[in-house]
Amino acid sequence: MKLSRRCFLSFSIGGAVGTALSPLPWKLTDDLSIWSQNWPWTPVPPDGESTYVDSTCMLCPGHCGIRVRKIDQRAVKIEGQENTVLNPGGGVCLLGLSGLQLLYSPTRVKGPLRKIKDDKGLPKWESISWSLAIEEVAKQLMDLRAQGRSHTVASLVGQEDGTVPQLLKRLIKAYGSPHFYHMPSVEDTQGAVLSLSQGIDGFVGLDVENADYILSFGSALLDGFGSPLRMMRAINRLKEQKGTLVQIEPRLSNTAAKADLWLAAKPGTEADLALGMAHVLINQRRFNEDFIYNHTEGFELFAVMVRNSYTPEAVAVTTGIDAATITQTALAFAAAKRPLAIFGHGKGQAPGSMREAAAVNALNALVGNINRPGGLHAMPAYDYIDWPAPFLDGIAYAGFNAKRVDGSGTPSVHRFFEAVDAAPEKLQLLMIAEANPSYSLTGCGKIKQAIKKIPFVVSFSSFMDETAMQADLILPNHLYLERWEDIPMRAGAVRQTVGLCRPVVAPQQNTQHLGDTVIQIAKALKGTVAQSFPWDNYYACLKQTMGNQWQDMNAKGAWEKEPAVVSPEPGFKTESGKLVMMNEPLKKILGAIVPAPEGDEKKFPLQLVAYDSIRLSSGYIGNPPFMNKVLPDTVLKGNEGFVELNPETAGKLGLAEGQSAILTTPHGQVKVRVHLNHGIMPGLLAMARGLGHTAYDGYLSGKGVNTNELIGPVEDPASGLDAAWGIQAILAKA
Amino acid sequence: MKQTQIHNEQPPRRYGMAIDVDKCTGCGSCMVACFSENNVPFKQDETDKLLSITWMRVYQLTNGKTFPHTEVAYLPRPCQHCAGQHEGHSPCVSVCPATATDYSADTGIVSQIYTRCFGCRYCMGACPYHARYFNWWDPVWPDGMEKYLSPNVSPRMRGVVEKCSFCFHRYQMARDKAYTEGGRKVQEAEYQTACAQACPAGAIVFGDLNDPSHAVNQIVKPDAHNHYKSGNPRAFRLLERLGTNTKVYYLSSREWVRRSGDNYRADEQPGMPGAAAQHG
Amino acid sequence: MDSALIPEGVKRCALWKFLLGLAVVGGVLVWGIIAMLLCWIKGLNQTNMNDYYGFALWIWADLAVIALGGGAFFSGLLKYVFGKDDLKNIINYAVLIGFICYSSALLILAIDVGQPLRSWFIFWHANVHSMLTEVAFCLSCYFAVLTIEYIPLILENRQIDKVPFFHNLGHNMHSTMAIFAATGAFLSFFHQGSLGGVAGVLFGRPFAYRESILNTIWPYTFFLFTWSAAAYGPSFTLFITWLTEKITRKKLVKNNTIYLLAKISGWMILTYIIAKSADTLYWVYQTAPAKGFNWDFFFQNNALYGKWILFVEIIVCGFVPGLLLVFKSSRENSFLRVAATFLGIIGVSLNRWVMVLQTMAAPVMPFDTWQLYIPSWQEVATTILPVAYGVILIMISYRYLPIFPQERELNPVEGADPDHAHAAAPHIGHEATVA
């Protein structure tokens, strides 16, 4: 049949009309929209039974009580516990909230890994079994022991409190080495001053809840200092009750923004400011006479020193704060009922200057607010871990009493790594737990270099962080949401409290509890080392250690020690029973020359400081994606980090908002963008701490600049710890 | 717009917030609480804030003065759940052609139905608070991270708009519980938003603006006869002059902060805005 | 080769030239299609739109082409309803341009939405309070009307017309055209208006917001948009006609028709711009200040938006073309007339630009900042796509359909048989009898 044009046209039109009138197109249209509502690549979270598990957050020293919501076996949300001794006000910070992004992160270490060389001789990771991994560590340790070189083994932990770090410390001692280190923090300096002035070996408690006048020497009270949530609530309570917050720092931080008075003293002159205020109190006899005359020693010496050298006029020149303001602030401080001066810059991740700590301590002493409500409390060290001393054989004894590579005095991580860098043969094996020194120590470039020289590095990290990348063997620990652990609270706590971290979900990867790993290593080492570890496993050790407290602690999620009966006597443990205002060591500390920031002022006319933000986790924990998401675009834009400076400074340098620039310090050179901020002292540059990771994945790696690569440590003349507050720098148009 | 029935036994609820700007520390926990509660997606690069989904966004305000007289304050901005000049005439709800966003007369909550939204983005243009966000990309969770997704809030697909819901699913759960327990009222503590609950500074107070027993009512003291204007001299609402009649109130004792909440002509005295504009 | 398809009695360029032209424009079309597919397959992340710029370049293009396509409804209204019979000589082209503009607008909308497969929800779950719902309904209906108006033109193709069924269909459609034209005019009135309403109802956007007349749901922009489309649409028809004449190097429409439409356009522009000025003044003195703004806040002379916009839109592209077209001497001066229509096109496009993009760019919260956006190549390509498509449709229609009834008369082809030509004349006569 020949199809005529007419026939064809009628057929097509008829067909089109017919199809349109049939249900087919309508059904298809509907199906397509339903498909678009159920795209298979958009996840559908499975539903299930909803339960809550209480635990303790371990992502920062705050150790808040958390409640984790679960759907069947999945943890879906972290919330703050409402009524817990850990954080009585409830709430949870953004890092705590992001915990599940760490738990389920693809960059977690999936199981024990050994670094081997591939065909081309390049390093690569090989998965091994746990028994092989333990065997491998034990073999390395036994070899060194056999060579009589047990003292060339070291361990570095995030902090020393609690059964897990203590097990590692015990291992190091029983094995035979003096090299047990923790990451430095402001608590080291606070503790040193506490010991000098009160003879107490413990930590500083800050009764911020009851203070009515807080003089903060650069502490980021609202940006993560100490126990971040507790500080935030305390400051809000202070404001509600019309108390006063004075913030001393050169940049308008969030704390300064909330302060009643912001004193932008030149950085590095905080000790002078404190001593200037002490001068006012002494000169105008506005100190607490009862306390000073009855409970302190060395006051006269102290008074002579501040009278001679720290007149408000002189201090005004040093600090840039005018004499009248210094005087008024000092008098207001003294007039308050419960004044409290706080030492420790930023979040307190660096030890800081002993001189400043001593000066701030003196201010608290002058107003007599020591071991009293709203004041500074001397907290004795935790003593609930009362294990018998480890067994030491001859090797262990000799090794433990060998001279530390960083010399005598306070163990200093920086000095330790410097010594290792200079004489690598002195260190054969390093074990690192819950710390990322290659990233988070000032001058981390040099630290990295030193670690590279260590023949065998064992990491217990659950993350592929910068230090884990350098390890030869990784024995990944469970994440805090997968494990049991006791968590003694420090961070300014005024009551001894031990939080309980408990597994919320089953381990997501082939990880093992660090406590168990340590016990297994000890057992593999046999002899006295094995004998020193009588526990079958970590859980048994923890239960036994907590003893009678265990039941209560398990039920409440924390164990709170009964507060000591308040006695009228402050109870100082010095020889005289009095608080030392001044003696030889303190005189030396207070009279010390302030360590100047590194760098030649002529070559590097500006000063760079690192600042802390609660939106950036800058320690062992890398910033989770949620936290990066809330970073302002004036801190990070694309992969470029910002340096903040005053528009006046920028004007002189010919720099405009957002412009690219080259920042140089004696430690290195980076490309940055500039952010103009009226809230920063002219001449100063500031950069956020916590960016510039080189490890992890695309959500964190390569973003911004790590300030620790630009700022090196400066050794405190008294403590030997890092007292750097900044560095000389130069900024130029890119 | 769909007419939602008013609950027979009880007066209509009017959920709202009071956010104390003087307490807010700008920590951003509310933002992250919201992300984790509501399955908000994230990308490797979130630094372009015009492409970053943040149902709650904390803005930094500054008094504009030079060193050392500079002051800053932080202003958290969830969806304001605008009621408009007559109940339900929210800027966004009134314009959505597909009724994919709706005003509940029962709770005062402005909802968003992701599977109905077809992504015309008219509502985004209408919202002066930039509280609405578009899914420019398919949401992608790094391998394994989809495990933490909550089943209570559907992850959104590409091409639709999303925004703060006052954690509506929490209301649903609380309401269902109250219903099974004899149809009693939902208690103040039973329905709290994730952001309010997380805020470490206690800056966000959430509850029923119509219920005198709720803290938010006591703080805000809303005047139901005058578009719920607050009777608290510390309180202000964002862009009140536009007539959006929002349910998020801000508190500050600082004049410059309060003034940052609205626009004022050069010749206007502080604190004397003109009457809210009328419109159809 | 294709001479059998070409209307009788007119001269068309060689087929190879035609195909070459098609290929060139087709290249642009393909570029646009690639961009369109990218937007559909990969999503709107292909654009530089963002959460501040939910409406951007192509929504402006959408509004602009609809305004420019206004020539169709307005000349239809004038011819069929008001009996301006002279316009029959340009109405076909006006309809074709309108058809192109409206189909482009619909295509752009289909690319613009995030979930095109669900775009029918706008009908199914319609929110009658939304201006966009009104736009969608009226736009679709009016597009159907334009299609109905365009079909008879297609049926007039020499070969199709030979089929008696189509011949009769075309004839009958012509005789009902007045009804469609009137319906179209009515629909257009509403969707042009509701497009204006889209911006005008945004009470959260003080730059765009306009009060409504007598407290109805329609803000002033509703009426201004309809008015401006009626005013500038015919200018666009005239300009495209002029352009077509230049390209084909033929006179296609007699001057009396051109002058008539130009005159009407001129008066419409002039009256519109007076209303627009009044509206602007009201906004400057009443609307903006009530919301806490000094008017000049919105014209800060940043990289894109300055006071110059008001001057260009109202004076240069408003009063100037309006007056040029109103006065006989300038209207009948070919250069001035074409210049005036061109300025008019710029003016109405600028108006739509401002109502869309400046609205989005200006901050409303005091702590927000201006946002200026630059479209991505995908957006530019997708925006140019309808232009290429329009050119192609005009090329094909002009070549194969008797668009210009006066073409033969104005351009006699040597050797053609005038009687034969008459027999095959288009059915304009039928329309005339109806009107």
Ligand SMILES: Nc1nc2c(c(=O)[nH]1)N[C@H]1C(S)=C(S)[C@@H](COP(=O)(O)OP(=O)(O)OC[C@H]3O[C@@H](n4cnc5c(=O)[nH]c(N)nc54)[C@H](O)[C@@H]3O)O[C@H]1N2
């Ligand atoms: N307790 C209680 N029960 C109710 C109601 C109530 O208010 N309370 N309301 C009733 C009403 S009105 C309704 S409509 C129903 C709704 O009940 P459901 O249909 O169960 O609605 P949802 O629980 O919101 O979503 C269902 C699931 O769809 C997933 N989902 C989200 N987006 C997609 C997608 O694109 N594709 C696929 N495949 N899955 C997706 C979600 O993650 C969720 O797990 O519940 C009814 N039942």
Ligand SMILES: Nc1nc2c(c(=O)[nH]1)N[C@H]1C(S)=C(S)[C@@H](COP(=O)(O)OP(=O)(O)OC[C@H]3O[C@@H](n4cnc5c(=O)[nH]c(N)nc54)[C@H](O)[C@@H]3O)O[C@H]1N2
């Ligand atoms: N954020 C968010 N928003 C959503 C949704 C979501 O999942 N999340 N879901 C969407 C969906 S699917 C839906 S269906 C809607 C539901 O939204 P709504 O329709 O607002 O549903 P309800 O809140 O259940 O309100 C129904 C009202 O009817 C009353 N009622 C109950 N029984 C009767 C009766 O017999 N007679 C009368 N007159 N009234 C009665 C109830 O008391 C209640 O006040 O919400 C939509 N909005």
Ligand code: SF4
């Ligand atoms: S403050 Fe520290 S302990 Fe508390 S939730 Fe945040 S990260 Fe966890």
Ligand code: SF4
């Ligand atoms: S969580 Fe609270 S304090 Fe932190 S930014 Fe949000 S509202 Fe402010």
Ligand code: SF4
């Ligand atoms: S804040 Fe924006 S999104 Fe929320 S109700 Fe108001 S207009 Fe709608």
Ligand code: SF4
């Ligand atoms: S984007 Fe979605 S919610 Fe917004 S107006 Fe369009 S359809 Fe409605």
Ligand code: SF4
């Ligand atoms: S109320 Fe809920 S949805 Fe809204 S910002 Fe707060 S957490 Fe997010």
Ligand SMILES: [Mo]
């Ligand atoms: Mo529903």
